[in-house]
Amino acid sequence: MADYEGVIGLEIHVQLKTESKLFCQCPAEYGGKPNSRVCPICLGLPGALPALNRAAVEYAVRMALALNCNVNSQSAFARKNYFYPDLPKGYQISQYEFPLAENGSINILGEANIEKNIRVSRIHLEEEAGKSFHDMDNRHSFIDYNRCGVPLIEIVTEPDLGSGEEAYALLNKIKRIAEYLDITTGNMDQGALRCDVNISIRRAGDTGLSTRREIKNMNSFKFARKAIDYEIFKQMEIIGSGGKVLQQTMLWDEKTGITMPMRAKEEMDDYRYFPEPDLKPLEVSLDWINEISRNLPELPDEKLDRFVKDYKLTADKARALIASPNLADYYEKVVNNSGDPVLSANWILTELLREIKETDIEHIKLKPENLGELIKIIKSGQISSRIAKDLFKQMITTGRAAGKIENIVKLNQISDKKQLGKIVENVLSLNQNHVKMYLSGKERLFGYFMGQVMDKTDGRANPGIVRELLTQALKYSKGQ
Ligand SMILES: [Zn+2]
Structure with missing residues (x-):
């Protein structure tokens, strides 16, 4: 299967470190007593209306500019509908048809340290869901809504990556850029950066795309690298044995080091997107973009x-x-x-x-x-x-x-000339042969004598004084 190559695209989620959440005044900071940083807006209570956080838009524009994207003067929010306990509204406010920014690119050091250009298809803004805990109690699951509504950007690349190594390089580079832009805590343990990975394989030299499998929610770049390489290997094995790769969502099991298909029911991605009726289209003026651009670090x-x-x-x-x-x-x-x-x-x-x-x-x-x-x-x-x-x-x-x-x-430091003088004499008398060689022209041996003196003083001799004493002593030997 040596003539097959991996074809990988990433969806990278970067949590933004704004003070407040994307659509309400609740603190966006990580942690806090469970369910203490919530309000009717981020809980999606009836009648509550979202208001967009300007700082989150600015942070997203910073990343868009850093990744050479076109920032759209007008974009729009949409509701992504799905039912899950950590999503109290029953939908997530995201951007779908009209993202904030498109058509960017970024260089990475790919295989064999060769620069490779990776296209960025889009960057959009969206909100986080809450968090479920299934391992705190045998009989109950727990939910913390503090994370609901924390701002995120999603960076979507074209499938321009060829291996786990290249994906790893890209992820690290995006993280570094986000840290330079000062838009994220970058804290991986707290889930500040995560990615979904799309993987397919094709014959080397082909340009078309084959059926891909997806691995969701990787919160470690090292695991992402391993999972991608495993998937490439696995898909080659499937095709090599005459099988067909099916479109599937996979889960990476870090204990066994293999990917497993998720249950079929969860594979149905039908989010019934529709425009968010409570938010006006997002307008970003050219003046503002220019101002953000001027202030990029x-x-x-x-x-x-x-x-x-x-x-x-x-x-x-x-x-x-x-x-x-x-x-x-x-x-x-x-x-x-x-x-x-x-x-x-x-x-x-x-x-x-x-x-x-x-x-x-x-x-x-x-x-x-x-x-x-x-x-x-x-x-x-x-x-x-x-x-x-x-x-x-x-x-x-x-x-x-x-x-x-x-x-x-x-x-x-030992700077006492008497004390050092004795050590110098001692070194020279123990190394008569070297002294002869030095005197017959091997001047590089001076360093050797220096080293011997330093050794005998545990490195504490004042090198300037040692040099002076050695020079004198060797001159004296020559005279004799
Ligand atoms: Zn809130």
């Missing part, structure tokens, strides 16, 4: 290019640093204080990210200014890399300020 790809160009970083390092807006900001503040972009990048990507998770960067005690100062000191050669690493560990746990670091350095 620097996006991840732009930042990546700038980091490579201005800071002379490799693309891989720059890519790692722009992974989140907080990490990128942190890096730039470190550079401002250290004056060395490459050394700063290395310290952040190795030492710092070894100690903390990237998502914790905004909460760490070590201020970027202080790390910058440390890197400046390292660069000046005043301290050995071993002391630098020890200091760094102290700084990250205590959040100690840069001014005090120099004191610690001085306290820790």
